[in-house]
Amino acid sequence: MNIEEWFKSITVGESQRSVAEKIGVQQSKLSRQLNAGHLDAEIIRDIARAYGSKAGDELLKTGFLDPDDLTLVGVEEALGMAKNSQLWVEMSKRSDPESRRLYRAEGKPGVIDLDDEVLDEEDAQVFEFPTRNVAPLSDDEIAAAICEANERPQAAHPADDIEYTEPELP
Template structure:
């Protein structure tokens, strides 16, 4: 795009002097740069900010950067600024239709979906063992070690047997 067309599209009916005041620069600076056939990247940014246009879009329109160079940056900024809820909603929006497509369950009433489970009842499942103490009461109990319960241990005799077999010779 021609730089003169670009600036006219940006500032509309404003004069270069009025645009310079909005961009916190001088009218002759804009005129001088236009006479050379280009605006500096700094001037493009200042003018875009003064006229509420994205400076990045202005840099793309004036040829300082390519549009493909910006696409990943916008995505990275958007992902950074998104809340966890927004990220999860987007993941759900994308994955549910994809899963249904991949596994062929679209419209199958036997498939449980998050939307279907919204009114599901929640049950408190208790420990089914009778007469056993609660393992979550915070009580610390003495460890009951019975040698016959274990296949191996770290006793000196066990170490000697390993060495005889050629193990643990590091």
């Protein structure tokens, strides 16, 4: 696609003057470059952003970038861009011994392990956490507990003649 066709398609036929105002360049500069059949990469980037397109896609279409230029970022860079919730989900997958089966990673050591050196599920330690038998309370039980607490505020502290205060700041 030549630059004039690209310009018309992305700006939906808007005038050069209008586009120049949107991206903050002089209309004469934009016109001069279009007439020469070439736009600066910065102008392409700004037009893409102004018209709701991804700059990388438009730089590919106009020949400034090759598909190889848009490979994935490095691991460290990607981790830095990940949200906490995304990191948590990934860490949960890797630390749960059952994850290998649940996420269909059987036979793929190193994908979901507690340690990169652990190659077998049987080698991974599984910690059993104690469970608590907690039953949900009904609205009536909660209301009764609130009433009781309001009627007997001394029930919250034992009668031990100790004055309870806030701890001293360090």
